[in-house]
Amino acid sequence: MEKEREYQKLLQTLKVTDTPSFERLEEEIDIVYHKLKFISIESRPRVTLVSNIRELSQDFSALTQEALEIGGGIWQSITDIRHAEKIIVVQRDEQLYSDLPVVLQDDALAQSPAAVNNEIYVIQHEVLEDTSANGFLKQVEVFAEIVQSKYFIYGHQGQDWVQFDLR
Structure with missing residues (x-):
């Protein structure tokens, strides 16, 4: 039996506790699924989400991973x-903008498809800290805008995330 996904658990809880939020979340996520159903799994980019650029660490909930x-x-x-096609770094302070260019000079990162193709993004930590249904939906929207920008525009660019221009 396949393990139960965190998103499904969230939906089940909302269905009992907050029907309007359940319906909105389910409807919005269904729209995302519908738009992406024609993009094969093999064609989707490999994305590394980095919680701390100085330590190159990755500390995220299963729900955030599912949102991506x-x-x-x-x-x-x-x-x-080093194989990531897109790298998304969480910004917790302004120091990130001076740390990021230094870290990206590492040979493995500098040669990654993400760095070579200028696919480095910065996301505000507040986006990932909201664990409510609305917070989860916002995570999905932000990730969709970054990862599948041809198909999704929710208006979060410039406020909740930006592209880090290497050139």
């Missing part, structure tokens, strides 16, 4: 960051 996958990406472990 629902948004159209394939979760890439930090240990395989």
Whole structure:
């Protein structure tokens, strides 16, 4: 039996405790699924989400990982960051903008498809800290805008995330 996904658990809880939130979340996620159903899994980019750029660490909930996958990406472990096609770094302070160029000079990162193709993104930590149904939906929207930008525009760019231009 396949393990129960955290998103499904969230839906089940909302169905009992908050029917309007349940209906909205289910409807919005169904729209994302519908738009992405024509993109094969093999064609989806490998995405590494980095919680701390200084330590190259990855500390996220299973729900956040699912939000990235629902948004159209394939979760890439930090240990395989050199193969990532997109790298999303969480911004907790302004120091990130001086640390990021230094870290990206590491040979493995500099040669990664994400760095070569200028696919480095910065996401605000507040987006990932909200564990409510609305917070989860916002995570999916932000990840969809970054990972599948041809298909999704929710208006979060510039406020909740930005592209880090390497050039």
